[in-house]
Amino acid sequence: MEIRTDSTSLDIDRHEGNLIKELRSSSTKPVTEPSGWLSEDLKRNIFLTTVDNVLNWGRKSSLWTETAFTACCTFEFISLSSSRFDIARFGMEVLRSSPRHADLIITAGTLTWKMAPQIKRVYEQMAEPKWVIAMGACGITGGIFADSYSVVPGYNRILPIDVYIPGCPPRPEALLAGIELLRKKVEKRSFLQG
C-alpha cells in the first residue's frame, strides 16, 4: 500500500502493520553468518591474497633453465634432472634451448673469454624477471683454472649472480639446496620492484 499525502494516520498504521507482518513471516528461521550466503562452488574457488604472492608463487614453481652448460658441472646438473634426483618436483625439468623461454641460467662450468660474449648475449635475450645461479668453483672464481690465460675468473664479471653454489662439482644435493635458496629469494620479490 502506498502512502499518499492524503493518507490518514490509520493508513500509516496499517502500512506499518503490514511491514511487521512481512518481516515476521520471512523471519521464521535464524539468520546464518555471512560465509553461508555464498554457494558451495563459489566458496571453494575464491582465494584472497596479494599480487606479490601470486606472481612469486607462479615464478618459483616453474623456473625454466636455459641450456648454457659449458663444462664438467653439467653432468651433475644432468644427474639432478634425471630420474634419481628428479628436479621435476620443482617444476624445473623443462630445459630451454631458447633464451626467450628461460627464467634461469645455471652456469654449470668454466667460462672462457671466448665463450663469455655468447653467455652474456643469452642472458640479455632472456625476458625479465631472470635469475642466475653460479654453479661450481669455476662459476664463482674460475676455480682450479683461475690462473689460466683464457678463463674468466667467475661469472660475476659478466652477469649478476643470485646464488653461489660451491663445489667442484657441487653434488646434486648441493645444487638442490642452491635452487631452494633461489626459490626463497624469488618468494620475497615485490611486484613494485618490477
Place this chain on the structure above:
Amino acid sequence: MAIKTEPILLNLGPIHPSTHGVFRMRALVDGEVITDIEPVFGYLHRGIEKLAEQKSYRQFIPLTDRLDYVASMNNNLAYVTAVEKLAGIEVPERAEYIRVIMSEIQRIISHLLGIGSFFNDMGTFFTPFFYMFIQKEKLTDLLEMVSGQRLLFNYMRFGGVSHDLPDEFLPALNTFLKEMPAEIDKYERLLKENEIVLARSKKVGILSPDMAINSSASGPVLRASGIEWDIRKADPYSIYDRFDFDIPTGTVGDCYDRYRVRVEELRQSIRILEQAVAGIPKGKVLNPVPLRFRPPEGEVYSHIESNKGELGFHVISDGSDKPYRLHIRAPSLLNLTALRKMLTGWKIADAIIIFGSIDICVGEVDR
C-alpha cells in the same frame, strides 16, 4: 629444371642442445643440404697444457680429471702411467687391478652416456637416456665409494692409487655385473632393430677405413670403420695382457656401426671386469712417491685406450719438479678432423646424428 636456391650460412652452437657441450659449427647450407662446414673450437680452452708447466707433477693429477670429464679415471690413468714410465716407478699388483677396474667402469659410463645422447640427437628425446642413466648412477655410486667424489675422482697416484677399495666395493660391483647384461639386452630389444634407428643411422655419415686412418681417428670411431686397433691389445699397458676380451669392429663405418661398436664394448668391458674381480689379489695399493718428486730428465709418450680413443700424454721433463712441457693427444679433437668430410652432403638433421655418433667431450677437445 632444378629450383634455384641460395646458400646460407647456418650457425650451430656454441649454445646448442645437441653439440654436447660448447662446440660450434658454421655450416653453409643449400636448402637442407650442407655444402660445407667449419668446426669452431676453443670455447672451453682452459689452457691445461700451460697450467701443467706451473704445477708440480702430483698437483697436475686433478687437472687431468677435467679433460674428458665423463671418464676422469681414464685421464688419471693415462697421466700417471706416462709419469711412471718416465721415472720408472713400480705399481703394486693390486693397484694395477684396481686401475683396470676403474678404467673399465669409466668406459661403461662413457659409452652409456654416448649411446644415450646419440639417441637424443636422433629424436628419442631422453627416453633411452634415462634408462642408461639409471645404470650410470649405480656405477657413479661405486666410484664415489672408492674416491669420495661423484664425477672428478683424482684417485690415481704415481705408484698406485690413493686408497684401497672399501670392503663393500667388490660385492656391489659383482651385483652390478650380474644385472648389467640383462640391462644391455633390454636396450637392444628397444633400439637395435628399431625401424627409425635403422633408417636414420644406417649408411649415414660413412667414414671409410682409409679416411679414418688418414685423419688420425681412434677408438670406437676407427674400429667402426673396420680397423682392428685397440691399444689394450696392440700395446698392452697396466695389466691388460692378462685379460681375455675381443675387439668389436664395424664393417661399414656408418653411424649405426659406431653405435654397435659401443654396445659391444659395453659387453667386453663387463667381461674384463668379471675377470678382474675374480683375479684381484690382496696387498698394498701404493708405492709412495715423495710429494715433490723429480723424475729424471727425458721425454716419454705414453698412451692408453680411453673410452674415446687413444689418449696420449707426451711428458717432457727437465729434471725439475714440474713438467717442462706436457702435450695431451686428445682423441676427441682428432676424431673431429674428418667431421667436415663426414658432414658435407648430408641434411642438417643427419649432421646432428653424425656428430652425435662421434661422441666427443669438449673438455678434451679444447683442453
Place this chain on the structure above:
Amino acid sequence: MTVAITGEEVVGALDKELKGAVKSVESEGILVQAEKILDIALCVKNNKNLKLDYLVSITGTDYIDYLEVSYLFYSLDNNKRFTLKVRLENKSNPAMPSLTGIWIGAELQEREIYDLLGITFSGHPNMKRIFLWEGFHGHPLRKDFSNGN
C-alpha cells in the same frame, strides 16, 4: 707391444731418400731438416717395410733457444712407432711445411701449434688460431709468455 723403430733402422731403410736431410739420429727417432719434412714423411709413409701410415700426435715445444716439433707415427699393420723431429732456430718467425697434404689428421694439430706456439705451417689450408680468439696477444706455450697474472 708397439715397438719403437730406432733411428738407425729408418736411416738404413731410407738411405737414398734421406741423404743430407738427417741432422742426428736418436734411439727412437731422427731429427731432420725442416724444409725436407714433406719428402721424408712421404717416404716413411710409403716405404713398404716401414708403412708408417698413421700420424698419432704432433707436439710442439719451446726450448728457449729453438722450437721443436715432434711427430709420432704408427704403423698399424706392423705395430711399430717412430718419431720425427724438427728444430726451428728462427724464433721470431718460425715456419715449416705442413703435413696436411699427406695426413689430414695433421690439420687441427698444426693449427693448435700455430695458436699456442706461433709456428706457421706453409701449405696448410686454414692457418689461423684454433682455440684462442683472433686478436689474442702472444702464444701461451712459449716460455716467455706472461698472462698478466
